[in-house]
Amino acid sequence: MLLDAQWIKQNALAIGFDGCGLAVAAPIQRSQWDLQEWLAEGRHADMHYMEEHVDKRYDPTLLVPGARTVISVLLGYKPSALMEGAVKIAQYAYGEDYHERLKGMLYQLLAALTERYHQLEGRPFVDTAPISDKYWAVQAGLGWRGKNTLLVNPTLGSYCFIGELVVSLAADIYDTPLPDGCGTCERCLRGCPNHAIVASPLSTVGTQVDARRCASYHTIENRAESLPQEVKLSDYAFGCDCCQLVCPYNRHAQVRYRLTPERQEQLQSLLEADEKAFNRATKHSALSRIKYSQWLRNLGG
Ligand code: SF4
């Protein structure tokens, strides 16, 4: 029995996803995904977990034995307004933790699928296992990989979370990648205050992000007591949106999150928060990814 691709997409949209596409689950050609070169150049900084399970990152059938289809889904997060005040937080962290929300929605989709296809086996992924989510979103026709190396969707821009369901049945119709929409634009390269988007001849988009120079990496992943002085944080205390704010697709992207005055106030109050208040306020937010000591360090930077 083949999966009805149209039915799956309709269900995904009804659950609340902003996009859904299907790709054949098969090993990724090394020439089509530049992870190994990124690692070999040391551009992952000290994110050593990226060196693990490289074989799985290139082959979803190692994650789900017998996998036939990758169902890729998107959830937009562009906020209705930018956070006010002197200190900035990456827009993806304005709302509730996307891991929890996206995973819950993927389980809903999986439940709908198993109800219709009793023999189906599947597993949801949201940043929790070694799967190359941007590659699969491109294969599923949900966008192209921009020069900032993020997925760019024509409607949501790069302001979207990506998740997958890897399932054991083949589908009746698969999607095909969209054409590149960046063209000659290089605004993200010029918009990066740290020149962290570097040329990379082996990358399919011609660029890679060097985490060693990237403010997003340093404010979130870097656990050191102090940050390299040469890295410009541009007033960000969590993440960095500089290369996304300049992207023309993001300027016209659909708003998918309403930043209420109450939430604005709550985010601003973090500037004065002690450890207890910080932990309480960030409990269900992506901000919980950093410790209070990192928060203070970033504010000082
Ligand atoms: S997140 Fe910031 S520092 Fe990193 S590549 Fe984009 S603009 Fe540069």
Ligand code: SF4
């Ligand atoms: S800023 Fe330009 S080059 Fe960069 S991702 Fe957006 S469209 Fe592509």
